[in-house]
Amino acid sequence: xxxxxxxxxxxxxxxxxxxxxxxxxxxxxxxxxxxxxxxxxxxxxxxxxxxxxxxxxxxxxxxxxxxxxxxxxxxxxxxxxxxxxxxxxxxxxxxxxxxxxxxxxxxxxxxxxxxxxxxxxxxxxxxxxxxxxxxxxxxxxxxxxxxxxxxxxxxxxxxxxxxxxxxxxxxxxxxxxxxxxxxxxxxxxxxxxxxxxxxxxxxxxxxxxxxxxxxxxxxxxxxxxxxxxxxxxxxxxxxxxxxxxxxxxxxxxxxxxxxx
Amino acid sequence: xxxxxxxxxxxxxxxxxxxxxxxxxxxxxxxxxxxxxxxxxxxxxxxxxxxxxxxxxxxxxxxxxxxxxxxxxxxxxxxxxxxxxxxxxxxxxxxxxxxxxxxxxxxxxxxxxxxxxxxxxxxxxxxxxxxxxxxxxxxxxxxxxxxxxxxxxxxxxxxxxxxxxxxxxxxxxxxxxxxxxxxxxxxxxxxxxxxxxxxxxxxxxxxxxxxxxxxxxxxxxxxxxxxxxxxxxxxxxxxxxxxxxxxxxxxxxxxxxxxxxxxxxxxxxxxxxxxxxxxxxxxxxxxxxxxxxxxxxxxxx
Numbered sequence: 001x002x003x004x005x006x007x008x009x010x011x012x013x014x015x016x017x018x019x020x021x022x023x024x025x026x027x028x029x030x031x032x033x034x035x036x037x038x039x040x041x042x043x044x045x046x047x048x049x050x051x052x053x054x055x056x057x058x059x060x061x062x063x064x065x066x067x068x069x070x071x072x073x074x075x076x077x078x079x080x081x082x083x084x085x086x087x088x089x090x091x092x093x094x095x096x097x098x099x100x101x102x103x104x105x106x107x108x109x110x111x112x113x114x115x116x117x118x119x120x121x122x123x124x125x126x127x128x129x130x131x132x133x134x135x136x137x138x139x140x141x142x143x144x145x146x147x148x149x150x151x152x153x154x155x156x157x158x159x160x161x162x163x164x165x166x167x168x169x170x171x172x173x174x175x176x177x178x179x180x181x182x183x184x185x186x187x188x189x190x191x192x193x194x195x196x197x198x199x200x201x202x203x204x205x206x207x208x209x210x211x212x213x214x215x216x217x218x219x220x221x222x223x224x225x226x227x228x229x230x231x232x233x234x235x236x237x238x239x240x241x242x243x244x245x246x247x248x249x250x251x252x253x254x255x256x257x258x259x260x
Numbered sequence: 261x262x263x264x265x266x267x268x269x270x271x272x273x274x275x276x277x278x279x280x281x282x283x284x285x286x287x288x289x290x291x292x293x294x295x296x297x298x299x300x301x302x303x304x305x306x307x308x309x310x311x312x313x314x315x316x317x318x319x320x321x322x323x324x325x326x327x328x329x330x331x332x333x334x335x336x337x338x339x340x341x342x343x344x345x346x347x348x349x350x351x352x353x354x355x356x357x358x359x360x361x362x363x364x365x366x367x368x369x370x371x372x373x374x375x376x377x378x379x380x381x382x383x384x385x386x387x388x389x390x391x392x393x394x395x396x397x398x399x400x401x402x403x404x405x406x407x408x409x410x411x412x413x414x415x416x417x418x419x420x421x422x423x424x425x426x427x428x429x430x431x432x433x434x435x436x437x438x439x440x441x442x443x444x445x446x447x448x449x450x451x452x453x454x455x456x457x458x459x460x461x462x463x464x465x466x467x468x469x470x471x472x473x474x475x476x477x478x479x480x481x482x483x484x485x486x487x488x489x490x491x492x493x494x495x496x497x498x499x500x501x502x503x504x505x506x507x508x509x510x511x512x513x514x515x516x517x518x519x520x521x522x523x524x525x526x527x528x529x530x531x532x533x534x535x536x537x538x539x540x541x542x543x544x545x546x547x548x549x550x551x552x553x554x555x556x557x558x559x560x561x
Binding site for chain 1 (some may be wrong): 264267268269270271272273274275276295296299300303304305308333334335336337339340342343346347348353355357358359360361364415419420422423424426427428429430433434437438439440441442443444445448468471474475478479482486
């Protein structure tokens with residue numbers, strides 16, 4: 001296996017140009033609109049609005065302004081699949097359509113997926129959706145085809161501010177840590193890394209430098225694996241079956257005994 | 261948490277809609293009816309056999325319908341077999357930690373038991389002239405074995421759907437470990453209700469009918485307790501039910517589907533001979549609305 005590869009996204013230098021979105025759509029031949037069904041958000045420059053089957057990159061525009069708009073700031077973040085080391089989607093996929101590549105990234109094989117949508121419900125980040133053209137679940141592949149050819153993903157290649165950086169996870173973590181220290185020294189004490197260590201789902205192969213709480217960016221503070229409920233849920237189900245069985249046995253047996 | 265009660269609120273809805281609600285309902289009826297029929301066969305009296313026959317008539321059509329509903333719900337229905345066979349390697353596709361994967365196999369295997377017992381019950385009731393099929397029906401040893409194993413698979417089919425919902429990251433579904441238990445108890449209660457309703461229309465005078473009604477009342481009591489426990493287990497996520505779906509849960513499921521049937525059973529003289537059938541119809545309605553609320557209320561968050 002090659003060394004794990006991924007993205008480090010420094011949200012403090014994102015300018016919201018959406019070059020990453022355009023590059024992603026161009027390379028992956030994703031439709032710009034869903035047959036004209038796409039609607040504008042109406043209250044923001046963010047008209048992509050969400051990650052889904054035809055939007056594998058999404059630049060979020062988070063406006064933090066006072067009511068009189070005299071003071072405030074923009075938080076900009078190019079969101080994408082996190083390529084989790086412990087991937088919820090891969091874990092539940094009942095057809096093995098979702099696989100881990102030699103680069104430690106997570107890819108959906110469109111020719112295998114049958115559109116059951118279990119992965120959509122499992123992903124804690126709300127990344128996956130059905131592509132209306134293929135009828136299969138789709139998301140960022142971290143440009144698996146480009147990586148196999150020795151190229152970097154289209155989005156990071158297009159990013160003009162190096163907000164999206166591509167490389168080995170080990171190298172990216174080092175770079176990100178230095179950037180956090182630099183920001184702290186410059187007075188931006190709120191800067192921290194989201195998903196850069198192994199604590200969050202074994203580590204996110206696409207991790208972020210943020211300057212506010214994860215929820216502000218639409219990210220879960222403590223994403224979990226869906227199978228966390230499997231044992232308890234199964235045990236309670238067995239308990240339910242036993243109780244139903246006892247109710248049935250008691251009533252049918254009771255009657256038989258009393259009438260004999 | 262920025263006004264959000266759980267990390268599950270950051271996931272996306274899978275758009276499981278009416279087809280899945282119907283599958284949960286008919287799958288529950290299939291598994292629950294088989295389980296009750298096998299209980300009657302294994303622990304009841306021989307006079308109750310027409311009632312167990314009825315229990316075996318329900319699962320097979322329901323399993324066929326379930327398979328169709330599940331296939332139609334796929335975005336690529338022609339690839340339904342990918343659930344069972346790995347399309348790249350043609351090896352069996354099985355993930356024991358994925359409820360949807362095990363559920364697909366369980367539905368297939370249970371379908372075979374449902375078909376065998378369906379034919380066995382028809383032969384035992386002499387509705388078909390295939391006397392050999394009576395051997396697969398209790399009280400023969402083979403018949404008892406099939407009833408016992410089929411009953412376990414039946415209950416698995418009835419309950420795994422709740423576990424499947426819990427093994428996601430969606431609000432409500434994955435915020436409680438009790439959905440599987442609720443679905444199992446509910447599957448048994450709606451199945452008993454359907455059997456009572458169908459028996460009421462038949463020409464049989466079934467000795468075990470009142471016992472089945474009594475079982476159903478106990479099941480509704482248990483279901484009510486599990487539902488309350490589930491609501492408590494949701495913690496702050498319970499707020500998601502402070503909505504139209506919560507109102508439907510309260511009125512349609514709790515009052516109409518649970519408390520009213522219990523009241524009717526307690527005061528059996530209220531509706532006279534219609535009491536038992538009305539109770540059963542309300543339980544069946546409540547069971548359907550329960551699945552509707554569980555699926556759609558999480559989809560809407």
